Amino acid sequence: MNALLTLMLNVILSVNNPTKDVFKRRRIHIRQNDHGTKKKASLSVSGRRSQPMAKRNPKGKQKKIHNENKKTSLKKSEENTAHNLVFQTKEPKRLTRSSIKNVGNREKGGVNKDSDSKLRQQIKRTRKSKECFPKETDKSRENKQPKTSNKTSNFQGRSLAFRKSNQKKDIRQSRQAESCNKSKASKASKNKISLQKKESMKLVKKTQDIEASTSHSSEKDFTDLFFKKIAVQLHPISGSLGEIHEISVSHDNLLWVNYLYNTVHLRNTTGEILRSFKLDARAVFSCCTPGGDLLLTQGYGGNSRPVITLLSREGDNKVLADLSSYATYLFGILYKDERVYVVANCAESRKYFIVKLDMNGEVESVYNTKNAHDSINQIIFLNGQIVAFRINDVDMIPLETGAISSVAMNKVNIRNAYSGSASADNLGNVILGSNAQLFIINPSLQLVHKLDTGISGRIISTAVDQQNQLWFGTADGKLFSTKYLK
Structure with missing residues (x-):
C-alpha cells in the first residue's frame, strides 16, 4: 500500500511539475x-x-x-x-x-x-x-517582359530615343510651318493695313517738300507767295448759256468750260473759243482724260440721269457707263491711273458714295462713307491722295482702302464756300470760291490766304492751267482769269 501511495504521489507531482x-x-x-x-x-x-x-x-x-x-x-x-x-x-x-x-x-x-x-x-x-519582393499583381504580370541582354536593351533604348527625337523634330517642323503661315498671313494683313499709312506718309512727305520748296512754313511766308491785289480779265460770250459749273485743263493746256444749258466750249489760254459742242443733256461736272477728251456727268435736277458721257475733241460723244442700277444722280468725277472715280447719290437711301470704274465702263468697287450722314459732291486728287468734299461744312475727307473716311483732313474751315468749286493748283494748294472771294489753302491744310476778285457774281468753279493762271466761272455764266502768284 505504501508503494502504491508513493507511485500516485509521483504521478500527481509529475503532472503539476512537468520539468521533474x-x-x-x-x-x-x-x-x-x-x-x-x-x-x-x-x-x-x-x-x-x-x-x-x-x-x-x-x-x-x-x-x-x-x-x-x-x-x-x-x-x-x-x-x-x-x-x-x-x-x-x-x-x-x-x-x-x-x-x-x-x-x-x-x-x-x-x-x-x-x-x-x-x-x-x-x-x-x-x-x-x-x-x-512585393506580391505580383495582374498588371505587373502583364507588364513583365522577357529579359534581354545589355546590348539589346541599349539598342532598343537608342531606337526609342531616336524615334522620340524624330517625333519632336516633326512636331517642331509642323509648328514652324504653322508659325510661318501665320506670320505670312499677318504680314499680308499688315501690308494691307499699312498701305494707307504709307500713302499718308507719302502725302506728308510731298507736302513737306512742297512747303520747303515754296518756303511758306509760316503764315507770312505763305501770304508772300500771292499778290495782294489781282487783276481780273473777263472772257465774254454772246448770249447766255447758263451757269459755268466746271472748268477742266487738258494735258496740252487747253480749257474745257461746261455751261449748264447743254453746251461745252474748248478754249485756249487766251480765252479764245476753239470749238463749241451742243449736247443732249446738261453738263455739270467734268474731268479730262490723258488724251485730252472730256468725261461728263449731269449732276442733279431737271432730267438728269446717272450716266457718264465721253466727249472727244472731234465732237463725238458716247455713253461710257450707265449707273442707274447703282445711283440716282452723279456729281464730281476724276480720272486717275486709268480708272474713273465718280461721286454718286441714291435717292431712296439718301446716301452718298464713290464708284470706281475702268475705261470700259465696268464697275470695280463702291466706296461708302463711314459716316452715313456725310453728303459729298466734289472729288479731286491732292498731293497723292483722292479727296472728297463735304457739301455742308466743306471739310476734306480722304478716300481710304475700303471706305471714305469720316475724319476731316483740313485744320481750317471756310464758311459759306461752295464745295463744288474746289480744285488743286500746281503747288498742291486747294482753291475754293465763296461768293466773290477766292480762298487758297496751303498743302498742309493749316493756312488760308484770301483773294478779293472785285466781281459782282458768285464763284462756283475754279481751275489753274499749266502757266499758273487762275480761271473761275460764276453762277451768271461769266468766265474770268487772273494771275495770282508773284
Missing part, C-alpha cells in the same frame, strides 16, 4: 542507452519534445556535457534558420506571416538567449526581403 517528469524520463533514456537499447524522446505533458539526456557521467563532468548539448542545439538551430533564409531568398513569395510566427514559436522553446536574438535578427532580414 522530463528529468525522470531523461534518466530512463540514459539507462536504456547504457543497456544498448535506443528510444526516441517522448513528448512531455506540455507538448514539447524533450531533449535526449547525455550519458551518465560523474558529477564533475555533468556541466561540460550540458554545455556541449547547448552548443549542438545552437548549431542545429543556426543551420535550420540559414536553410530557411536561403529558401526564403530564393522563393520570397512563399514567405508568410504564419511561417515567421512558427519560426518564432520554435525558438521560444529554446534555451539560449543568444540564439533568440540571432533568430530575431534573421526574422527582420526576412521581412526586409519580403518588402524587396
